[in-house]
Amino acid sequence: MDGRAALPDLLAELRALYGRERAAHPAERDFYDAVLAALDGPADRRPARVQKPALALLPAALAAAATGPLAGLAAAFGPVEPALAWTQNPNYSDAKMGDGYMAGYAYADLVGPRGLIASDRVAMGLLILGPQRLYPDHNHPAAELYHVVAGTADWSRDGGAFAAQPPGRRIWHPPWMRHAMRIGAETLLAWYAWVGPVDVAANLVKA
Numbered sequence: 001m002d003g004r005a006a007l008p009d010l011l012a013e014l015r016a017l018y019g020r021e022r023a024a025h026p027a028e029r030d031f032y033d034a035v036l037a038a039l040d041g042p043a044d045r046r047p048a049r050v051q052k053p054a055l056a057l058l059p060a061a062l063a064a065a066a067t068g069p070l071a072g073l074a075a076a077f078g079p080v081e082p083a084l085a086w087t088q089n090p091n092y093s094d095a096k097m098g099d100g101y102m103a104g105y106a107y108a109d110l111v112g113p114r115g116l117i118a119s120d121r122v123a124m125g126l127l128i129l130g131p132q133r134l135y136p137d138h139n140h141p142a143a144e145l146y147h148v149v150a151g152t153a154d155w156s157r158d159g160g161a162f163a164a165q166p167p168g169r170r171i172w173h174p175p176w177m178r179h180a181m182r183i184g185a186e187t188l189l190a191w192y193a194w195v196g197p198v199d200v201a202a203n204l205v206k207a
Contacts (some may be wrong), residue, residue, distance in 0.1 A: 104130025
């Protein structure tokens, strides 16, 4: 099975999550409306399966998420994962990010240009960042919302101090806001949603 048969369960989890978020954060309703509309799009894409070394970290991280606030999302994602294409930002390399960084970094779109559900305005999926990595200050023109699925890591927004963000926490980045993540001993799984120019990849910026 390629994972597509399990897609309805994952979509149901995401509709419930973003429905709650929309009610709790009315100032961002346009963002949530775009995300929810994209989730209703036809799942008729069959991206070629692409794997990355960071996938070796995924089973243990999903197991850790099973006891967290987003356990339902993690459980629904696992069966769909074999249908996804994992990728990396073409702007990044070990030379820029640090030796060995790329081996513990990958993300997969469920919705978006490479997703099962095509969209040129919304991208949504899962990010893996392995332990002991720094994702330096970066930004992008799309608005971004993260939900921490597994792993407590330190996050910085708009040049502010790093603060620990545990599973279940939401982190909002308006367009062009610089942000960074500092990963400790735990693999970070973060569910992301972008709305805007999703074809423009993030790039590093000077602190």
